[in-house]
Amino acid sequence: MIIDGKKISAEIKNELKEEVAALKEKGVRICLAVIQVGEDKASSVYVANKKKACAYIGIDSLSYELPTSTTQEELLSLISELNARADVNGILVQLPLPKSIDEDAVIRAIAPEKDVDGFHPVNVGRLNIGQDGYVSCTPAGVIQLLKRSGIEIEGKECVVVGRSNIVGKPMAALLLRENATVTVCHSRTKRLAEVTKRADILVVAIGKPLFITKEYVKEGAVVIDVGIHRDENNRLCGDVDYEQVAPVASAITPVPGGVGPMTIAMLMENCVKSGRL
């Protein structure tokens, strides 16, 4: 089975569109503030896609495109202004930020109840102690891909490869919350293939193109590929060698069209959640 992230993300966005229309009937509007500092090309594409998704669903968006020369104080002062605005539900600061700005300080400055990226330590803490809060969008999207594809998580051996704050760590916490048995691997893991071969569900988020070959995968495993890269022919590929692994897996996400489209769908879900509260 190919897990179709394009289709599942479209389903979610359509559900949210209906919900936003119903909220509007009740006089509730949802507004996301999107901040980009500098002109990183990939960031500009992500930000444009986020604004497009807002427009599709009926969420208002405020756009702040700030120059690379923006100081940390200027950015913090904008965030503080947006924190105080009752008409702004969500604040998203696109990462990475220019080196002159302390990313952690910026993340901490966003009010946790407006932190639709789920990066604030309060939201990270809530996830890890089983309280409601905002969850990082990409791993939340992986859970939706599994659930909406009818793949059971409870009791499964799940192996997460990668331990980033944005994907690997929250992914592990979410799978644990779904009652899986969870192992987290990383660059210092010994005999990686032995560990990944135990996985019923293997989630790969390491940022190395085509790293996971068939030797890493158990026959019949579900394989979720969070990576996105361009290969030598300028074609998109993931952390998983799809050609090799697909015949071994019972279900797999393609790149593109797997996890990628889910991130924005879950960001939209978080924005709508802020209007529900």
Ligand code: GUN
């Ligand atoms: N840069 C790469 N991924 C993300 C994300 O999910 N959110 C934000 N704000 N920046 C990113």
